[in-house]
Amino acid sequence: MTQFNDTELTAAVIKSFEQTPNSRARFLLQELVKSLHDYVRKTDLSFEEWDTAIGFLTRTGQKCTDIRQEFILLSDVLGVSMLVDAVNHRDRDGATETTVLGPFYVGEHKVTPHGSDISADLSGERMFVQSRVTDLGGKPLAGVPVDVWHADQDGFYDSQRPSYATDGPSSRARFVTDADGRFHFRTIVPCSYPIPTDGPVGQMIMQTNRHPMRPAHVHFLVNARGYEPLITHVFVEGDKYIDSDVVFGVKDELIARVEKRTDPVMPDGKPADGPWHLMTYEFHVKPGGGLAPAPLGTKATEDA
Numbered sequence: 645m646t647q648f649n650d651t652e653l654t655a656a657v658i659k660s661f662e663q664t665p666n667s668r669a670r671f672l673l674q675e676l677v678k679s680l681h682d683y684v685r686k687t688d689l690s691f692e693e694w695d696t697a698i699g700f701l702t703r704t705g706q707k708c709t710d711i712r713q714e715f716i717l718l719s720d721v722l723g724v725s726m727l728v729d730a731v732n733h734r735d736r737d738g739a740t741e742t743t744v745l746g747p748f749y750v751g752e753h754k755v756t757p758h759g760s761d762i763s764a765d766l767s768g769e770r771m772f773v774q775s776r777v778t779d780l781g782g783k784p785l786a787g788v789p790v791d792v793w794h795a796d797q798d799g800f801y802d803s804q805r806p807s808y809a810t811d812g813p814s815s816r817a818r819f820v821t822d823a824d825g826r827f828h829f830r831t832i833v834p835c836s837y838p839i840p841t842d843g844p845v846g847q848m849i850m851q852t853n854r855h856p857m858r859p860a861h862v863h864f865l866v867n868a869r870g871y872e873p874l875i876t877h878v879f880v881e882g883d884k885y886i887d888s889d890v891v892f893g894v895k896d897e898l899i900a901r902v903e904k905r906t907d908p909v910m911p912d913g914k915p916a917d918g919p920w921h922l923m924t925y926e927f928h929v930k931p932g933g934g935l936a937p938a939p940l941g942t943k944a945t946e947d948a
């Protein structure tokens with residue numbers, strides 16, 4: 645029997661992964677062991693603290709369901725999601741900036757006609773969104789599926805409501821770009837909202853005196869065949885939390901002015917019932933491939 649000192653222990657665990665057939669998996673596991681062991685050494689982690697961490701991670705897993713992803717939320721609030729985003733998108737070449745997927749991409753994005761009101765049943769200030777998808781040279785891309793989702797007037801996503809199972813999606817849809825790369829739809833102006841605080845991640849945020857708020861935004865997933873899937877948000881300029889997003893997801897280029905309008909007619913020629921808002925944003929995608937993220941509980945697909 646061998647008794648290791650703590651440095652030898654680290655070396656032994658790293659060595660134990662030597663036979664991992666996949667070299668990338670071997671590298672990731674060995675680096676993980678190094679970082680974890682360094683953390684324990686650096687912090688002189690007590691048994692009680694180790695037990696607290698295990699309990700926290702256990703509760704995080706137990707909170708996950710097909711439509712609730714507490715681990716993504718944990719990754720988001722620790723800045724890991726944005727760091728993964730950053731190391732994978734170092735060179736944008738003029739492509740639209742990316743940001744976190746977030747925990748509310750649950751699928752159920754049905755192809756919806758342009759101009760539809762995706763929040764027809766919700767109260768709130770009305771907003772017309774007009775957008776276009778082009779390549780880096782400005783060439784419009786036709787037939788591109790674009791998934792859209794945002795929170796309601798109370799700051800909740802449809803999937804957080806008990807009614808989701810019976811009523812289906814709201815403020816969530818897929819539009820397919822026309823021959824000129826354009827699409828447009830109606831909805832409500834989204835509001836800032838707290839991440840869920842009824843689980844271990846939200847509780848950790850509150851216990852550490854961080855605020856749980858995300859600035860108002862609309863999520864977009866632009867998935868053009870032959871181009872990198874673009875996962876991003878468009879943020880509403882002027883939001884109170886624009887500089888302190890709890891998941892660190894804001895980038896200047898993704899902030900859009902949402903104009904207040906009183907024109908009696910909206911850009912698609914249909915009458916406005918009253919004052920409305922206009923959000924205009926263009927997406928530029930770069931050539932490449934890769935799978936778009938899978939909605940929770942499903943497998944990734946090129947058409948997701």
Ligand SMILES: [Fe+2]
Pocket residue numbers: 746748794795858861863
């Ligand atoms: Fe969101």
